[in-house]
Amino acid sequence: MDGNEILLVNETIGIIGAGVLGRTLAGTFVECGFPGERLMVSYGGKPSTFESIKEAKLVENIADNNEICQxxxxxxxxxxxxxxxxxxxxPFTGSSLVVSCMAGISSVLLEEILGIDVFRIMPSGPDTIRKGKGIAAVYPQNYTLTEILSVLGLKAYELQDEEMMHTFTVGVCLPAAIMVADKKGLDMDYAIEAIEKEYADFEEIYIWAKNVIPDFDSDKEEKKYxxxxxxxxxxxxxxxxSLNSGDTFLDALKKGIARSREISTSARLTL
Ligand SMILES: NC(=O)C1=CN([C@@H]2O[C@H](COP(=O)(O)OP(=O)(O)OC[C@H]3O[C@@H](n4cnc5c(N)ncnc54)[C@H](OP(=O)(O)O)[C@@H]3O)[C@@H](O)[C@H]2O)C=CC1
Ligand SMILES: O=C(O)[C@@H]1CCC=N1
Incomplete structure (x- = not known):
């Protein structure tokens, strides 16, 4: 039995939201050898999403949210x-490890809505996870969660301050941002230096982002990425x-950080 199996041997994993990210996480668990009969996924009922779940060979894993929680x-x-x-x-219970991948939504708001302590992660995009080149922020620190991320091949960044999650989120969007900015011939390095003053790991994440951008065979593939x-x-x-409207790279990244903060504020208002 290898380390992965020992870590997850008694676990049942539920993924609420089998969209682009959720299906990638589910598929990666299966590829790591996690048994399908202990993996559940849910979705919102869109026929197109069902088709994608079918393509991902996860139809038998579909469960409803209540069952996942229980x-x-x-x-x-x-x-x-x-x-x-x-x-x-x-019906979330305090006995399960609940991990939110949602951008912007703070742990305080999650606790208020779901009634339990929730850990947050911010994983990089699906292509990076599938290729074993992913990264993820974790807040607050949790040993088991970091180990699970390592099973998924994700390098964990344990954040000391939850506010940094907004900046890290922009970090995982960098591959897309760089691709667009490159085409426009924009200067990027100065923007990274500016953001690094707020979050010291940002330069390292920028280097990661430049390295994970694949070679594309067509514009269509690039668009899909x-x-x-x-x-x-x-x-x-x-x-x-923001980049497409003519903003500088720094302004575009700042707008990304602002969008993450805004999501959090508007989510509270719609409750
Ligand atoms: N894509 C990415 O690279 C990353 C995404 N994230 C975060 O992950 C989350 C998902 O993003 P992404 O996968 O891109 O988005 P998608 O829109 O692709 O996925 C969201 C999924 O949630 C499902 N859903 C909606 N309502 C419910 C419900 N009540 N119960 C169960 N499932 C439901 C939707 O189903 P249906 O289609 O049927 O409505 C859809 O499949 C977001 O919060 C995002 O911030 C974080 C890091 C990276
Ligand atoms: O675009 C988004 O909001 C999500 C979060 C980080 C990457 N994708």
Whole structure:
């Protein structure tokens, strides 16, 4: 039995939100040897999402959110931040490790809505996870969670201050941002230096981002790569839109950070 199996041997994993990220996490667990019969995924009911779940060979893993909450020992929340209110009445229990992947939504708000302590991660885009080149911020620190991320091949950055999650989130959007900025011939290094003053690991993440951008065979492939990194209404979209409207790289990254903060404020208002 290897280390991965020992770590997860008694666990049942539930992923609420089998969208682009959720399916990637589920697929990666399966590839790591995690048994399919102890893996559940849920979705919001869109036929197109069902088709994608089918393509990912996860149809047999579909469960409803109540079942996921009742049976899972580890739960990943991978719905859009705007869907947070839909999780309000679910029977989460303090005995499972609940991990939110949602950008912007603070741990205080999660605790308020779900009634339990929730850990936060911010993983990099699906392509990086599938290739074993992913990174993820973790807040607050949790040994088991960091070990689980390492099973998924994700390098963990343990944040001391939750505010830094906004900046880290822009960091995981950098591959898409660099691709767009490169085409426009924008200067990027000065922007990274400016943001590094707030978050010391930002330069390291920039280097990571430059290294994970794959070679593309077509514009279509390139577009799809960016689309998969963009959650609708999220941070990548804000950065890409800003670059496309003619902003500098620094302004675009700042708009990404601002979008992450805004998501958190508007989520509270819609509850
Ligand atoms: N994409 C990325 O690279 C990254 C995303 N994230 C975060 O991950 C989360 C998901 O992003 P992403 O995968 O891009 O978004 P998607 O829109 O692709 O996925 C969201 C999924 O949630 C499902 N869903 C909606 N409502 C419910 C519900 N009540 N119960 C269960 N599932 C539901 C949707 O199903 P349906 O389609 O049927 O409505 C959809 O499949 C976001 O919060 C984002 O901030 C974090 C890091 C990277
Ligand atoms: O674009 C987004 O909002 C998500 C979070 C980080 C990457 N994708």
């Amino acid at each position: 049976r899972s020992t580890i739960i990943f929340i991978a719905v859009k931040p705007q869907a947070l209110k839909e999780l309000k009445c679910l 960016i689309e998969h990194m963009c959650t609708k209404g999220g941070i990548t979209e804000a950065i890409v839109n």
